[in-house]
Amino acid sequence: MNSLSRRRLLAGLGAAAGLAACGAPENGRPTLVDGPVTTTTFPRFGQVLRGPAESEPIAAEAVEAAEPTVDRSIVATAIVPVIQVFDEPGGALTHEMPNPTPTNGPLVFLTTENDADWSQVLLPVRPNGSLGWVQNSDVTLAAHNYRIKVDLADFRLRVLERNVTIFDTVAGVAADNSPTPGGNYYLTELLAPTTPDTVYGSFAYGLSGFSETFETFNGGPGQLGIHGTNSPETLGTPVSAGCIRLHNDDVSRLVTYLPLGVPVDVA
Secondary structure (H helix, E strand, C coil), X not given: CCHHHHCEECCCCCCCCCECCCCCCHHHCEEECXXXXXXXXXXXXXXXXXXXXXXXXXXXXXXXXXXXXXXXXXXXXXXXXXXXXXXXXXXXXXXXXXXXXXXXXXXEEEEEEECCCEEEEECCCCCCCCEEEEEHHHEEEEEECEEEEEECCCCEEEEEECCEEEEEEECEEECCCCCCCCEXXXXXXXXXXXXCCCCCCCCEEEEEEECCCCCCECCECCEEEEECCCCHHHCCCEEECCCEEXXXXXXXXXCCCCECCCEEEEC
């Protein structure tokens, strides 16, 4: 089946240097996109905007009291220059993480547990799935109801909102000799190539996970990502070194509404 004919967008709907799987030349690495992207206007390559879509702010003291909502995620965004991460509330210091990040973007975490003073967060570090605790006084909290699910065997990427699929598309996945590790990740940053027509395509989301094949890749830490491609004919095949590839039209649509901190389940 032709990759274009397999893409479908459901009714109602109106990326990091060193990402694994890409093999881009030095001058093709993405740079931070720090601003909203509309459905009708996309940034030129290398243009820096003010930020991707935002989540709905939520007060720390309201997290526990809030009524449950379907598949709600709470995202913590650093507001201090260095975030201290602890093994438990008030426990031992395990990490100190700079804000902004090395790509000059906001330091964002997906939370897994919250109370009035502390949040447990998924960390964008090795080993994949690492957790830690941050103080709510060092972050702002916001909520959204999006989730991405990647089915490696079926070459599919789906976006769900409140557990309802709103976007479903064909994807290129990792080759057998450099598999994408299954697990639970989140979107950490949104980037765009500095030059057109690269293997990153029009946009690249960085993920909180890392390749288990490459300790480093293309001068970076082997970070996983979801990005476009200049070879759409490879979609629906095992082609990358770890990243998830989408048609440029698809990833350009996603950046118009997906905020950072969206959970990404890879299986």
